[in-house]
Amino acid sequence: MVWIKLFTSAVIIALVTEFAKKFPLYGGIIAALPLISLLSIFWLTIQGETIKQIQTFTMGVIIGLPATIIMLLVIYVMLKNSFSFLIAFLAGVASWGFLLAIQKLIFVKFNLHL
Template identity: 75%
Template sequence: MVWIKLFTSAFIIAAVTELARKFPLYGGIIAALPLISLLSIFWLTVQGETSKQIQSFTLGVILGLPATIVMLLAIYFMLKNSFSFILAVIVGIVSWGVFLFIQKILMAQFNI
């Protein structure tokens, strides 16, 4: 089962990357689709996980979206302003982590 998941996921990522090489805007739009989330939900269901576990996973995805948006915005603006790719990715990942940390504190503060 693990090999099927690996090959399926790798195939999808490779296909999206190839599309992005030829059509960057459309590749980005497709990459923004919740492919990984849907694949994960599918595999969790196939593996017999409970509805409660899948619901908890889905909530985690929802809670991770704002930080992912912050990360992508940071990378976009760094690259737009001619910073190196590596620096843009590092700043993006740090932004993502800081946002998640602040979000966790706020959620604890408001008992969410």
């Protein structure tokens, strides 16, 4: 089963990146689709995971969205301002981790449970 998941996922990613080479804007829009989330939910279901586990996974995706949006904005702005890809990438990942840490502190401070 792992090989089927790897192959299917790799083919989808390869197709999206090839499409993005020819049509970068539309490739980005397609890449923004919840492909990974939906594939993960599909594979979790096929593997027989419980609805509760899939629900918890889905909430994790929702919680991760703000940090992902900030990461992508940081990368975009830095690339637009002529920073190297590596610096923009590292700053984006750092901002992602920082925002997730801030979210965790907020959840702990306000005793929020998921």
